[in-house]
Amino acid sequence: MKALRKFLDKKKPLFQKGGKLAKLQSSFEAFEAFLYVPNITSHGGTHIKDAIDLKRTMSVVVLALIPALMFGIYNTGYQHFLSLGQLANTEFLDICIYGLIEILPIIVVSYVVGLGIEFAVAQMRGHQVNEGFLVSGMLIPLIMPVGAPLWMVAVSTAFAVIIGKEVFGGTGMNIWNPALIARAFFFFAYPSKMSGDVVWIADKADSFSGATPLAHAASLVDATKPAADIIYNTHLSNTWDMFVGLIPGSIGETSTIAILIGAVILIASGIGSWKIMASVFVGGYTMGAIFNLVGGNAYMELIPAWQHLIMGGFAFGAVFMATDPVSAAQTARGKIIYGFLIGFLAVLIRVMNAGFPEAMMLAILLMNTFAPLIDHYVIQGNIKKRLKRVKVNA
Amino acid sequence: MSEVKKIKKGLDIKLIGKAEKVLEKADRSETFAIKPTDFPGLTPKLKVKVDTEVKAGSALFFDKYHPEVNFTSPVSGKIVAVNRGERRKILEVIIQADNELQYEEFKKANPTNLSRDEVKEELLKAGLWAFLRQRPYDVIANPADTPKAIHISAFDSAPLAADFDYLVEGEAKAFQMGLDALAKLTDGNVHLNIDAKKTQSKIFTEAKNVVINKFAGVHPAGNVGVQIHKLDPINKGDVVWVIRPQEILFIGRLFQKGIYDVSCKIALTGSEVKNPAYYNTILGASVRNMLKAQLKDDDKIRVISGNVLTGTQISEDGFLGFYDSQITVIPEGDEYEFLGWALPGLKKFSMSKTFFSWLTPNREYRLDANLHGEHRAFVMTGEYDKVLPMDVLPLQLIKSIMVEDIDQMEQLGIYEVAPEDLALCEFVCTSKINVQDLVRQGIDLMIKEMS
Numbered sequence: 001m002k003a004l005r006k007f008l009d010k011k012k013p014l015f016q017k018g019g020k021l022a023k024l025q026s027s028f029e030a031f032e033a034f035l036y037v038p039n040i041t042s043h044g045g046t047h048i049k050d051a052i053d054l055k056r057t058m059s060v061v062v063l064a065l066i067p068a069l070m071f072g073i074y075n076t077g078y079q080h081f082l083s084l085g086q087l088a089n090t091e092f093l094d095i096c097i098y099g100l101i102e103i104l105p106i107i108v109v110s111y112v113v114g115l116g117i118e119f120a121v122a123q124m125r126g127h128q129v130n131e132g133f134l135v136s137g138m139l140i141p142l143i144m145p146v147g148a149p150l151w152m153v154a155v156s157t158a159f160a161v162i163i164g165k166e167v168f169g170g171t172g173m174n175i176w177n178p179a180l181i182a183r184a185f186f187f188f189a190y191p192s193k194m195s196g197d198v199v200w201i202a203d204k205a206d207s208f209s210g211a212t213p214l215a216h217a218a219s220l221v222d223a224t225k226p227a228a229d230i231i232y233n234t235h236l237s238n239t240w241d242m243f244v245g246l247i248p249g250s251i252g253e254t255s256t257i258a259i260l261i262g263a264v265i266l267i268a269s270g271i272g273s274w275k276i277m278a279s280v281f282v283g284g285y286t287m288g289a290i291f292n293l294v295g296g297n298a299y300m301e302l303i304p305a306w307q308h309l310i311m312g313g314f315a316f317g318a319v320f321m322a323t324d325p326v327s328a329a330q331t332a333r334g335k336i337i338y339g340f341l342i343g344f345l346a347v348l349i350r351v352m353n354a355g356f357p358e359a360m361m362l363a364i365l366l367m368n369t370f371a372p373l374i375d376h377y378v379i380q381g382n383i384k385k386r387l388k389r390v391k392v393n394a
Numbered sequence: 395m396s397e398v399k400k401i402k403k404g405l406d407i408k409l410i411g412k413a414e415k416v417l418e419k420a421d422r423s424e425t426f427a428i429k430p431t432d433f434p435g436l437t438p439k440l441k442v443k444v445d446t447e448v449k450a451g452s453a454l455f456f457d458k459y460h461p462e463v464n465f466t467s468p469v470s471g472k473i474v475a476v477n478r479g480e481r482r483k484i485l486e487v488i489i490q491a492d493n494e495l496q497y498e499e500f501k502k503a504n505p506t507n508l509s510r511d512e513v514k515e516e517l518l519k520a521g522l523w524a525f526l527r528q529r530p531y532d533v534i535a536n537p538a539d540t541p542k543a544i545h546i547s548a549f550d551s552a553p554l555a556a557d558f559d560y561l562v563e564g565e566a567k568a569f570q571m572g573l574d575a576l577a578k579l580t581d582g583n584v585h586l587n588i589d590a591k592k593t594q595s596k597i598f599t600e601a602k603n604v605v606i607n608k609f610a611g612v613h614p615a616g617n618v619g620v621q622i623h624k625l626d627p628i629n630k631g632d633v634v635w636v637i638r639p640q641e642i643l644f645i646g647r648l649f650q651k652g653i654y655d656v657s658c659k660i661a662l663t664g665s666e667v668k669n670p671a672y673y674n675t676i677l678g679a680s681v682r683n684m685l686k687a688q689l690k691d692d693d694k695i696r697v698i699s700g701n702v703l704t705g706t707q708i709s710e711d712g713f714l715g716f717y718d719s720q721i722t723v724i725p726e727g728d729e730y731e732f733l734g735w736a737l738p739g740l741k742k743f744s745m746s747k748t749f750f751s752w753l754t755p756n757r758e759y760r761l762d763a764n765l766h767g768e769h770r771a772f773v774m775t776g777e778y779d780k781v782l783p784m785d786v787l788p789l790q791l792i793k794s795i796m797v798e799d800i801d802q803m804e805q806l807g808i809y810e811v812a813p814e815d816l817a818l819c820e821f822v823c824t825s826k827i828n829v830q831d832l833v834r835q836g837i838d839l840m841i842k843e844m845s
Contacts (some may be wrong), residue, residue, distance in 0.1 A: 037734030041727060041763040045830045050822045051742035051749055055735035057824055060748050159726025172771030177823045270746040330775040381785055381803040390629045
């Protein structure tokens with residue numbers, strides 16, 4: 001490793017001010033910092049520092065996403081062969097290889113496009129390359145349908161990085177979760193590729209229904225169809241499949257188990273906010289329970305409240321999207337209110353508006369927008385307490 | 395006795411190199427220095443020149459805006475240098491010590507028989523006033539104020555901190571006399587805040603003329619700012635004074651013996667010290683003789699006057715800081731680490747559990763001054779809250795300081811914090827933000843705007 005270090009030290013002047021390649025300084029430094037934790041020491045302030053940095057933080061989040069990714073790969077193959085009716089005579093390995101071939105290009109496109117823009121922007125501004133996209137680049141493929149055309153993924157990613165993040169000043173400055181911006185852009189720009197029953201299964205047989213449980217549930221609203229049949233004939237009656245994740249859906253969002261493993265990693269390492277995760281689930285359950293009590297149509301009456309938590313992107317959004325520290329509420333109390341409202345609104349929109357069966361994305365983006373407002377009131381609470389103290393003493 | 399106040403939020407950082415409670419001998423220091431940079435916000439005016447002969451207790455410089463506040467020489471001897479930095483800012487006034495110390499003579503008296511003004515005058519004249527610091531702002535107390543209370547933390551919870559029980563050992567009389575003098579300065583109480591478990595010394599537990607409060611828990615439980623916050627938080631307009639036990643001894647000795655005697659014990663600590671132990675020395679002493687035989691010399695090192703969280707970096711022949719009872723020596727760590735962010739990290743310390751060192755919770759660490767990353771914008775939230783046991787929103791306060799919003803700073807509690815109280819926030823910060831510097835900037839701005 002010493003040789004590599006020497007090589008870097010030798011080439012460094014080329015990229016520094018006055019060097020031939022000075023324009024590429026940000027890129028060089030990004031690679032250097034990737035290979036070596038820099039030799040910067042503290043001056044003034046605390047002489048020792050916690051070993052954690054943004055790279056470590058982001059890699060832990062990516063690690064937490066791996067179970068969902070692995071399951072997504074398997075499930076892509078599983079759904080494909082299931083639709084063809086060949087599941088029984090296909091090896092486990094072949095299922096995984098098929099899934100990998102389908103998904104890998106989406107991941108590559110997401111990272112290449114996103115990191116490309118990040119590097120270019122850092123270069124233009126003379127900034128360091130921030131680590132934020134390491135996570136966004138993995139989140140974006142996981143919330144795409146497997147049938148998403150690659151160029152659409154590329155355009156959505158570019159939109160998310162530029163409009164969702166860089167125009168605000170880069171990592172740490174954005175208002176909305178960049179990965180969700182990518183999905184929202186995709187959803188509204190190319191609706192036919194993000195809804196219906198074709199896009200969720202790779203190369204499915206035409207005769208096979210590829211609708212997601214969410215879509216089935218949404219169809220319960222239509223009183224002309226017998227509700228019991230819909231539930232009985234679809235995944236809605238097989239909640240174990242829904243929990244494990246053997247259902248059509250976006251690549252990484254189907255398996256609640258895999259997502260919960262990720263949640264455990266995030267909470268145990270202290271990186272993800274358990275307050276947000278827990279309150280999202282509580283919020284979703286509360287709204288579901290209210291629907292169960294009040295009733296109105298088959299969707300409200302027959303889908304138990306807890307089932308909302310394992311359907312669609314709810315769990316994935318709660319664990320990986322709502323918890324993005326930059327776009328979430330920042331105060332401890334604010335996090336609980338923010339999380340609760342996300343869960344609450346997600347189920348509300350999902351049930352009340354058949355046009356948006358996947359409401360989690362919208363609920364999170366909406367609450368991202370309101371997070372500063374929630375924080376504002378929490379902060380005012382702290383200020384009032386302080387003022388009150390003065391009055392009591394005076 | 396009173397109830398124990400428990401401090402739960404915070405972090406004990408276990409480091410290698412805790413000083414053993416034995417008094418080691420080192421050659422006497424030849425040079426001493428008083429550093430105006432130890433006093434935030436001070437504009438010093440020199441009273442001496444190079445070659446001036448001084449006695450212990452002779453004024454070296456004074457505060458331009460409070461000319462009655464003197465800073466005096468810890469020893470007798472000759473001024474050998476006045477080192478200046480940028481824009482002729484005075485950095486150090488260096489004194490070459492005599493072999494036999496000569497003392498300025500001050501009045502011997504029992505402080506209980508003196509009036510408030512007489513006590514004040516004695517302290518100001520002898521240069522002991524500088525040990526009294528005020529909250530808000532964490533600067534030297536204004537002699538014109540009468541504080542609401544005086545707070546003394548009788549223990550230090552910082553990493554490798556000196557044991558205050560040991561520092562005051564055998565000086566019960568001077569300590570009590572010092573407390574009696576302090577009691578004259580306030581209409582309120584003198585609070586002596588002890589560690590419910592660790593404080594054993596009767597000098598503290600049986601002190602008279604004070605209110606004894608008990609604290610327990612993790613660092614920063616020993617920070618006087620945290621203790622004040624738990625007992626009686628500072629509101630706008632309040633002034634509270636603070637002082638440390640060893641400095642109370644100096645005050646006691648002034649009234650007992652009529653001299654400015656700032657000899658003290660200090661702890662030499664840290665992973666790069668061969669035998670961490672205590673030393674007898676005098677405030678402002680050069681640390682060279684003490685370090686001479688004690689440094690492990692395999693790595694580049696950093697010498698800190700004070701602790702690793704709030705101390706000041708000094709050179710190997712630098713001088714002990716005015717408010718410090720501890721010298722810490724750690725590795726510099728200005729090296730590159732290959733893929734350091736990706737390794738399991740069994741020897742790395744982190745509050746988070748992202749490194750596998752959490753498997754060994756009782757391990758003592760050898761930490762260096764490396765940042766372990768680069769400066770970034772704020773990304774993580776909730777980290778600061780875990781290590782600040784105050785009803786203050788640290789992240790929001792720091793942000794209000796960054797945008798210089800005076801009203802918001804005031805509303806969010808700038809009066810209640812000192813940089814040292816947020817030192818742990820700086821330690822745990824993923825984005826490596828210089829929190830203490832920012833707090834000091836915010837305080838400076840407040841002082842400027844409010845005066």
